[in-house]
Amino acid sequence: INAEYMGTIKMSNLISHLEKFEVNFQNKDAPKGMHPDIICLGHKLRNNQITGTNARCFAILITLRKIIEEYRGSPETINKNISVLLDEVRAYLRTARKLGSGVESYLDNLKLSIFNSNRDIGLGLTKKLSDDIGDFIDQKIRKADDLIIKNGLELINDDDVILTFGRSYVVERLLRECKKKFHLIIVDNPPYYEGRQMALRLARQIPITYTCISGVAYFMRKVQKVFLGASSMLSNGALISRVGTAMISCIAHMYRKPVLVFCETYKFSEKTQLDSLSENELADPQALLEPGDKTTAINLRYDLTPRNYINMVITETGLIPPTSIPVMLRELTRIQGTN
Amino acid sequence: MLDSKKAYNHFVLLVKERPPGDFALTLIDSLLHVLKETQETTRQGLLHEMKDNTNYLTENLINVEGLTRKSSLALHTLGRFFHHYITSKLSGLSDTSLEVIRSKLVARVEDLREFVMSSRGKVLSSALEFIKDGITIFVHGNSPLVEFLLVEAAVKHNKKFSVIVSEARPDCEGYALTKSLLAVGIAARLVVDAAVAYALEEADIVLVGAETVVETGGIINGIGTYTCALCAKMLKKPFYVVCESFKFARMYPLTQKDLPEIVKDRKTLPLFRSRETDDVTNLPVLSPLCDYTPPDLVTLLFTDMGIFTPVSYTHLRAHETGRNLVCRLLLEKKK
Numbered sequence: 288i289n290a291e292y293m294g295t296i297k298m299s300n301l302i303s304h305l306e307k308f309e310v311n312f313q314n315k316d317a318p319k320g321m322h323p324d325i326i327c328l329g330h331k332l333r334n335n336q337i338t339g340t341n342a343r344c345f346a347i348l349i350t351l352r353k354i355i356e357e358y359r360g361s362p363e364t365i366n367k368n369i370s371v372l373l374d375e376v377r378a379y380l381r382t383a384r385k386l387g388s389g390v391e392s393y394l395d396n397l398k399l400s401i402f403n404s405n406r407d408i409g410l411g412l413t414k415k416l417s418d419d420i421g422d423f424i425d426q427k428i429r430k431a432d433d434l435i436i437k438n439g440l441e442l443i444n445d446d447d448v449i450l451t452f453g454r455s456y457v458v459e460r461l462l463r464e465c466k467k468k469f470h471l472i473i474v475d476n477p478p479y480y481e482g483r484q485m486a487l488r489l490a491r492q493i494p495i496t497y498t499c500i501s502g503v504a505y506f507m508r509k510v511q512k513v514f515l516g517a518s519s520m521l522s523n524g525a526l527i528s529r530v531g532t533a534m535i536s537c538i539a540h541m542y543r544k545p546v547l548v549f550c551e552t553y554k555f556s557e558k559t560q561l562d563s564l565s566e567n568e569l570a571d572p573q574a575l576l577e578p579g580d581k582t583t584a585i586n587l588r589y590d591l592t593p594r595n596y597i598n599m600v601i602t603e604t605g606l607i608p609p610t611s612i613p614v615m616l617r618e619l620t621r622i623q624g625t626n
Numbered sequence: 627m628l629d630s631k632k633a634y635n636h637f638v639l640l641v642k643e644r645p646p647g648d649f650a651l652t653l654i655d656s657l658l659h660v661l662k663e664t665q666e667t668t669r670q671g672l673l674h675e676m677k678d679n680t681n682y683l684t685e686n687l688i689n690v691e692g693l694t695r696k697s698s699l700a701l702h703t704l705g706r707f708f709h710h711y712i713t714s715k716l717s718g719l720s721d722t723s724l725e726v727i728r729s730k731l732v733a734r735v736e737d738l739r740e741f742v743m744s745s746r747g748k749v750l751s752s753a754l755e756f757i758k759d760g761i762t763i764f765v766h767g768n769s770p771l772v773e774f775l776l777v778e779a780a781v782k783h784n785k786k787f788s789v790i791v792s793e794a795r796p797d798c799e800g801y802a803l804t805k806s807l808l809a810v811g812i813a814a815r816l817v818v819d820a821a822v823a824y825a826l827e828e829a830d831i832v833l834v835g836a837e838t839v840v841e842t843g844g845i846i847n848g849i850g851t852y853t854c855a856l857c858a859k860m861l862k863k864p865f866y867v868v869c870e871s872f873k874f875a876r877m878y879p880l881t882q883k884d885l886p887e888i889v890k891d892r893k894t895l896p897l898f899r900s901r902e903t904d905d906v907t908n909l910p911v912l913s914p915l916c917d918y919t920p921p922d923l924v925t926l927l928f929t930d931m932g933i934f935t936p937v938s939y940t941h942l943r944a945h946e947t948g949r950n951l952v953c954r955l956l957l958e959k960k961k
Binding site: 598607610 | 841842843878880881921922937938
């Protein structure tokens with residue numbers, strides 16, 4: 288037994304509890320009767336054609352809404368049928384890619400509302416669900432982003448140097464809509480180099496410095512603020528975001544630079560997690576390697592930034608410290624309960 | 627004819643009559659005075675008058691003789707709190723007669739006054755068990771609440787402890803505190819600001835007041851507090867903050883630059899107190915009045931509503947009613 292072999296075993300133990308990346312998804316048959324839009328969506332999610340939590344949530348919900356509207360079954364058993372349809376779609380999409388906690392909890396709520404619906408609602412159920420999904424997209428994504436940007440614009444001052452990591456939809460929009468004069472440092476990360484997209488889109492109006500993570504410690508001294516996006520935020524105030532975010536926050540904390548997270552409230556989760564590995568998503572290890580390379584590669588999608596590295600969370604309900612997330616969740620469930 | 631200066635004029639009067647330091651009650655009394663003497667006949671008119679008076683008063687606090695610019699920050703917060711309190715109480719009253727409304731409102735404000743008056747005693751009971759016999763306490767500056775706490779602990783509760791007081795330049799508030807502590811028999815010693823780190827070696831705990839507690843659980847207090855907090859953290863000494871709950875403000879500073887304008891720059895006040903003053907008056911200076919101490923440097927907050935870590939403080943704020951931004955717990959009528 289040589290050192291390399293031992294290394295491989297140790298590495299596998301670290302991530303053996305995580306769902307392996309299924310290489311042969313392309314060749315699998317989709318379940319019989321699955322709507323083609325869903326199959327198409329599954330492949331897009333799989334191939335990273337749709338990336339970013341907001342984009343994926345939006346795509347999933349829009350497609351779901353379409354197939355609910357296109358339901359042509361019997362009105363008598365519609366409640367049961369739609370419920371079963373939802374389950375099948377979710378199960379299939381999950382084999383393509385994990386949906387994300389915000390979407391999952393919304394779909395749970397949707398299922399609950401089907402269960403609580405009147406037995407005689409008939410085809411009215413499709414309208415009810417379609418409206419519900421439409422409201423969610425409108426309130427929790429579109430309008431939420433507008434409010435977040437409104438809050439965020441006040442946090443940018445002239446002559447600021449702002450650092451951002453990867454590509455967050457709401458951060459990109461915020462920076463684009465800001466009319467002040469500032470300098471942007473975009474930090475990027477292999478294998479997907481999402482920061483390049485952000486740089487391309489903003490380069491026309493904002494002076495940009497583009498670097499990879501290895502260069503962050505050098506630039507951090509000159510930075511005034513760090514802007515980050517979120518995949519989700521947990522009840523212990525921790526941030527789940529693109530792998531590499533934790534390092535950026537750690538360095539920012541060391542240099543005492545404020546770290547600001549821009550996150551819609553639908554991304555708040557009741558889960559708690561202490562480290563990056565106990566729950567994560569594995570992507571295609573081949574993306575990290577040259578073709579033909581037989582090294583064991585681990586391609587993690589997310590990592591966890593602990594609460595004390597985050598200074599402020601900007602949501603559509605205002606600016607809150609990360610410790611207020613469970614409180615916010617309670618308030619939101621309470622408000623939802625009274626509606 | 628709406629007189630927005632009524633509260634302000636009354637405030638100036640009361641400040642002259644009363645002993646210095648207790649401005650919170652004076653503020654409430656001035657606004658209560660306006661409420662009692664109101665000639666308004668409609669709800670809206672009443673609310674409008676109170677709002678105008680509160681705004682004028684809080685905006686012109688810096689012009690009041692005898693009031694430091696720092697205290698005006700805490701009073702500003704109290705003014706806004708008062709306004710929200712009145713608005714929410716008024717909307718909860720369904721009576722039609724304005725007389726009845728007015729008298730009920732006066733009763734509610736008097737509840738608030740009683741709450742503010744009793745907050746000192748409550749802070750004391752929170753903090754008392756942390757003042758143990760034989761410890762050395764390091765105090766920065768002169769917070770009236772800290773003074774009250776130490777004097778009561780020594781006199782009424784017979785605690786035996788010693789205190790090291792920092793000068794707190796440029797106002798040198800430390801002198802007054804040292805004198806009042808010595809007057810009641812507490813072993814107090816004065817030390818220059820530059821010796822904070824040196825003196826902390828001997829200290830067991832650090833105790834400071836606060837002008838404002840901000841959203842993060844951090845505090846805004848007289849300049850030098852941040853320095854003490856940083857030293858305390860490095861030397862592993864607990865850093866305790868005492869403050870009343872009406873000082874919790876809806877502010878969210880991230881850095882020292884984000885402090886409110888009123889305390890960022892002393893402007894024309896004299897900066898240095900020494901025999902060499904003549905030589906320095908023409909030099910360019912950086913002269914902040916207060917600094918911001920982030921929550922990771924604060925160990926515990928002693929308030930009239932209990933003891934909080936800077937983290938759990940945000941859970942307290944979360945009990946705020948929808949738009950009114952006033953702590954629900956504070957609004958409950960005290961039994």
